[in-house]
Amino acid sequence: MRPIPASVGRIRCRSLLLLAACAALAPLPAQGLAVGHTSRTFVDPARNNRQVPTEIFYPAEVAGDDVPLADPGPAGFPVVAFGHGYLMAYDRYAYLWQALVPEGFIVALPRTEGNLFPSHAEFGRDLAFLLLALQEEAGDPGSIFYGGVAAAGAVAGHSMGGGASLLAARGDPAVAAVFNLAAAETNPSAIAAAGEVAAPALLFSGSHD
Numbered sequence: 001m002r003p004i005p006a007s008v009g010r011i012r013c014r015s016l017l018l019l020a021a022c023a024a025l026a027p028l029p030a031q032g033l034a035v036g037h038t039s040r041t042f043v044d045p046a047r048n049n050r051q052v053p054t055e056i057f058y059p060a061e062v063a064g065d066d067v068p069l070a071d072p073g074p075a076g077f078p079v080v081a082f083g084h085g086y087l088m089a090y091d092r093y094a095y096l097w098q099a100l101v102p103e104g105f106i107v108a109l110p111r112t113e114g115n116l117f118p119s120h121a122e123f124g125r126d127l128a129f130l131l132l133a134l135q136e137e138a139g140d141p142g143s144i145f146y147g148g149v150a151a152a153g154a155v156a157g158h159s160m161g162g163g164a165s166l167l168a169a170r171g172d173p174a175v176a177a178v179f180n181l182a183a184a185e186t187n188p189s190a191i192a193a194a195g196e197v198a199a200p201a202l203l204f205s206g207s208h209d
Helices: 006-023 090-103 120-138 160-169 190-194
Strands: 034-044 050-060 077-083 106-110 149-158 175-181 201-204
Touching: 034 090, 034 120, 050 090, 050 120, 077 090, 077 120, 077 160, 090 106, 106 120, 120 149, 120 160, 149 160, 160 175, 160 190
Parallel strands: 077 106, 077 149, 149 175, 175 201
Antiparallel strands: 034 050, 050 106
């Protein structure tokens, strides 16, 4: 699957941003926030302590790695958990976090299931798990994200990750919105899962996808 051109991605991100903001029922903070970055490996005890290495980009006081979170206000910053396409690295989606983070969103990109034979089901679970993991971070006084995460979040993705976003959102009340780009069919079926998604959803696709 070819990556989406950055110029197209920036245009699409405006619509995605509005969807996520409305679905999360949170006003947009002031624009132009700096982009912070941290790498974390979360552990899901419900799945035999599955490790979920994740790159997180977030609104910061100054740009850089492991820098302080910007003032989140009373509502906190909504989280977007974004799944990569098949055999694609997280850094191919720089246009996404460059557009969303300055507008007040935390973007979490799991680096799981990047092998030749990925588990779509586990990838979807990773996306849903990250929303809960960052909620827990918001309650930890030692975390960058302490007191700074909104109660609602979105799952999203491209190609394989887009299909996984539908698996993640199926029947999960923690997911307030879904968006994806050229979502691929998965096993289990993302098409079947889509019929069970109650959250607002925005799906982008094209005739050559």
